[in-house]
Amino acid sequence: MIEIFRNLLAPPRHIILLIAAIWMGLALAEKRAEHHGVSKDQLNNITFYSLLGYVIGGRLLFALENLSAFTPSPLSIFSPNADLFDPTAALITALLVGLIYSQRQKLPLGGTLEALTPLFATLAIGLHLAHLAAGTAFGSPTTLPWGIELWNATRHPTQIYELIASLFIFGWLWFRKADFPSGALFLNFIALTAGARLFLEAFRGDSTLIFGGLRLAQIVAWIVLAVALFASERTQQQKN
């Protein structure tokens, strides 16, 4: 079944799935944007400029980090190779561009993040589908009956665990009944996503390990979770 899914799309299948997730997430976010004080145009613009920042920033900073590789062939900077890219730098650039745009448009920070939350939650689903399609973010070997055959071993289906978690998070945020204070929905998304990562990283087979076996992603997720809970509490107190 998983093999059929993996063969459904040709590489780069992960990019196709991520683009589909952005498109769907944006369509969903548009439905509720005005409720959070953000117009559909502003939502589309902030997404477009951030994506543009993501692509350009990721490529330019990769080139700067690897200047000696680009000097003999500077035209490589325009290459369609998606691998000539620094995803961390891209993400930072996208965040900065989004922040600058929202400042210039005088958009409320809490409302903007709230409006974008369905997009983030859908993107998380797309990301885990992309992992499943590409066989990345794979699990550690297991003897459990639901293990999947991947990379010459029976492994925890971590991509499916993470996909289920992200579907639950999306469902919880989308169909919620409670009326949260501005910004709290986004903080809930961050806390739930960090909590899921903290728990599920334990089953991953590709973790970066530090200090004799601690998983780096869990430590980062734990810090993010703590900050999100603290901020969430502050938001609640301000509301009261």
Added chain:
Amino acid sequence: MNTNQRKIFYAFIIILGLAWIFLSADKSGMSTSGQIPAPQPGFLAPDFELKTITGETIKLSDLRGQAVLVNLWATWCPPCRAEMKSIEKVYNEYKDRGLVVLAVNMTYQDDPTKITPFITEQELTFPILLDETANTAKAYQLHSLPSSFFINRDGKINEVVIGGPMAEALLRTRIEAILK
């Protein structure tokens, strides 16, 4: 849930999370086993033994200690053809530092009569291997051409690039990483 109950709940989650980090630590100190052969970064490169176009036999595992670029290609594949000049150029830049390029032709799905004219036309100097049985393609779970596997001196795959043509800068950054 009132404020105090919520604070206690959040503190409980944070403590539970911290405990989980220590409980789920990987005691082996290596989460991806470099001893399992699989065509994925972090894994041992699947071994193969193939004949070159000139009749020699090359076994991947015999090249342990050298950085290896395994490029799977075919003459009918335009991006494969397009990236060969760049591979040749970068191979000449790095071969003295211990880079080996193995261009594995997917002979089982190619026209063997077109291989030698293509090599001559492109003036390729690295070994061209022939996969006549599709065993190497299967071992590397080939889905699209070209596919390139950058293998470090320990025989582990450092990076996989699916599709092409690869830019020279991409080749240089990936080769620098496996030469370390």
